[in-house]
Amino acid sequence: MIQFTDISKSFDGRMVLEDVSGTFKPGDTNLIIGGSGTGKSVLLKCLIGLVKPDHGNVLYNDRDFWNSDEDTRKQIRREMGVLFQGGALFDSKTVAQNVRFPLEMLTNMSESEKDDRVNFCLSRVGLEQAAGRMPSEISGGMKKRVGIARAIVMNPKYLFCDEPNSGLDPLTSIKIDELIKEITDEYHITTVVITHDMNSVLEIGEKVMFLYKGHKVWEGDNTTITQSKVTELNEFIFANKLLRDMSRQ
Numbered sequence: 001m002i003q004f005t006d007i008s009k010s011f012d013g014r015m016v017l018e019d020v021s022g023t024f025k026p027g028d029t030n031l032i033i034g035g036s037g038t039g040k041s042v043l044l045k046c047l048i049g050l051v052k053p054d055h056g057n058v059l060y061n062d063r064d065f066w067n068s069d070e071d072t073r074k075q076i077r078r079e080m081g082v083l084f085q086g087g088a089l090f091d092s093k094t095v096a097q098n099v100r101f102p103l104e105m106l107t108n109m110s111e112s113e114k115d116d117r118v119n120f121c122l123s124r125v126g127l128e129q130a131a132g133r134m135p136s137e138i139s140g141g142m143k144k145r146v147g148i149a150r151a152i153v154m155n156p157k158y159l160f161c162d163e164p165n166s167g168l169d170p171l172t173s174i175k176i177d178e179l180i181k182e183i184t185d186e187y188h189i190t191t192v193v194i195t196h197d198m199n200s201v202l203e204i205g206e207k208v209m210f211l212y213k214g215h216k217v218w219e220g221d222n223t224t225i226t227q228s229k230v231t232e233l234n235e236f237i238f239a240n241k242l243l244r245d246m247s248r249q
């Protein structure tokens with residue numbers, strides 16, 4: 001479980017997040033949504049340790065990330081899997097080598113154990129036949145699946161996905177959403193997804209947090225979000241629907 005309290009962050013005197021709190025439970029797909037510039041990516045970076053908040057706490061199963069010693073923070077980081085926007089694959093490495101990279105850096109596994117783990121993760125995302133291919137030889141959707149395989153190769157307790165559907169067509173986006181949901185359920189991971197895609201919200205949003213101008217202004221799930229009385233959220237939903245309708249024309 002991830003608990004964060006009163007997270008605030010400013011850059012050059014401009015407040016980006018202000019007193020944002022929440023709880024993300026294992027086995028749920030937890031979505032953070034909002035328009036561009038609302039602070040959702042900064043919140044993600046505060047949670048995974050890339051940006052230190054000005055104040056506030058982040059707890060991983062009651063371990064205070066920012067107020068712990070470096071060894072504890074390293075241990076928590078080893079329990080994280082991160083799917084970065086765009087996949088962030090190494091262009092000079094094969095698909096299998098990209099997935100294998102965390103094992104090489106962070107474990108003492110034998111070569112055969114690494115091979116077995118990489119093969120298992122590629123099989124789990126349906127890419128066992130692409131192991132020897134280069135990132136330039138596969139599609140955008142396949143790159144996202146490679147990114148997911150790399151994110152789960154260390155058996156993480158916490159999975160973070162930054163705009164996993166960015167740049168993908170609607171059908172591929174649905175498949176990525178389904179894969180994230182299946183992995184979350186199967187391994188009982190605490191999954192956090194940053195997105196602006198309402199299709200993802202309605203499909204896998206078991207818990208949804210809506211940010212607006214650095215504040216949390218609504219929290220609920222995909223069964224109640226369309227019943228919200230929050231003006232900013234309703235405008236966000238309407239804008240998403242309008243974009244989807246235009247893309248189908």
